[in-house]
Amino acid sequence: MSNSLFNTTRLQNKTVLVTGASGGIGAATAILFSKAGANLVLFARRESELLKVKELAEEANKEGGSGAGGKVLIVVADMSKRESIDAALESAKEELKDVEVLVSNAGLVKGRESIGDIENEDIDVMFNTNVIGLIHLTQQIVKSFKARKTGHIISLGSVAGLEAYVGGAIYCATKFAVRAFGTTLRKELVGTPIRVSEVQPGMVETEFSLTRFRGDKASADAVYKGVQPLVAQDVAEEILWVALRPKHVQIAELLVFPSCQASPTVVHRE
Numbered sequence: 044m045s046n047s048l049f050n051t052t053r054l055q056n057k058t059v060l061v062t063g064a065s066g067g068i069g070a071a072t073a074i075l076f077s078k079a080g081a082n083l084v085l086f087a088r089r090e091s092e093l094l095k096v097k098e099l100a101e102e103a104n105k106e107g108g109s110g111a112g113g114k115v116l117i118v119v120a121d122m123s124k125r126e127s128i129d130a131a132l133e134s135a136k137e138e139l140k141d142v143e144v145l146v147s148n149a150g151l152v153k154g155r156e157s158i159g160d161i162e163n164e165d166i167d168v169m170f171n172t173n174v175i176g177l178i179h180l181t182q183q184i185v186k187s188f189k190a191r192k193t194g195h196i197i198s199l200g201s202v203a204g205l206e207a208y209v210g211g212a213i214y215c216a217t218k219f220a221v222r223a224f225g226t227t228l229r230k231e232l233v234g235t236p237i238r239v240s241e242v243q244p245g246m247v248e249t250e251f252s253l254t255r256f257r258g259d260k261a262s263a264d265a266v267y268k269g270v271q272p273l274v275a276q277d278v279a280e281e282i283l284w285v286a287l288r289p290k291h292v293q294i295a296e297l298l299v300f301p302s303c304q305a306s307p308t309v310v311h312r313e
């Protein structure tokens with residue numbers, strides 16, 4: 044019988060690039076991949092938070108005990124700007140020359156306004172970060188994957204990319220775009236060893252809602268009132284599981300809800 048379910052050695056000494064690694068799902072993913080023996084390149088805007096994640100990832104690597112990987116390079120990068128992505132790739136050129144996994148996680152939501160009242164600034168930042176930046180980085184990394192005939196792209200979609208909801212027009216549109224882009228890429232790369240996966244979380248308690256409500260903590264807390272949402276670690280474990288599948292197994296899409304949720308709006312609250 045195959046022991047693939049329990050094979051955690053596949054990421055050892057592999058290089059994993061995680062975007063939006065300074066907090067939430069990205070930080071939890073970085074720490075878990077380091078524990079599994081990977082080397083990391085971490086992109087985000089907040090250097091102070093990246094430094095904390097680097098320290099935790101290095102500790103986790105020791106806890107993992109394999110003796111593999113554990114190198115962590117942090118790079119300040121703004122995923123909403125192509126030139127910032129290019130500069131980050133250039134500065135991590137050496138570390139990324141044998142990159143094996145790209146976790147495109149950086150993303151955000153701003154506001155709950157209805158169509159007609161949405162600020163251009165919010166539209167731009169969501170599309171530039173969640174879509175344009177993700178596309179730009181994927182284009183660069185996929186060239187390297189194609190040349191080396193290896194690699195795995197794991198993008199963070201959302202249930203919002205499967206079902207739109209009132210007050211979520213732009214965020215949902217960005218996540219629908221992530222899904223369309225990834226689906227095309229999977230079709231284009233069929234017949235190559237390169238895998239394309241999308242992890243689609245439901246409600247996860249991170250700084251996501253605080254960003255949506257522009258720092259209004261009471262409104263952010265209300266999102267999680269009376270429910271047990273997912274936490275960043277839950278999603279990180281799913282991302283790790285996707286990456287640890289044997290080479291012939293491609294998890295195309297993985298929709299993950301907390302038990303109290305069945306759609307963006309069907310949520311049971313106590």
Ligand SMILES: NC(=O)c1ccc[n+]([C@@H]2O[C@H](COP(=O)([O-])OP(=O)(O)OC[C@H]3O[C@@H](n4cnc5c(N)ncnc54)[C@H](OP(=O)(O)O)[C@@H]3O)[C@@H](O)[C@H]2O)c1
Nearest residue numbers: 063065066067068088089121122149150201247249250251
């Ligand atoms: N939380 C949820 O309920 C949920 C549900 C479904 C999908 N998701 C998706 O999961 C991903 C991670 O979200 P999260 O819940 O972990 O949110 P979070 O706690 O707010 O973390 C977002 C991360 O993205 C980074 N980021 C934002 N804008 C960036 C930019 N311009 N350049 C580089 N990095 C940027 C942030 O780092 P800096 O601020 O340091 O740049 C931070 O590390 C997102 O793609 C989100 O859409 C979240």
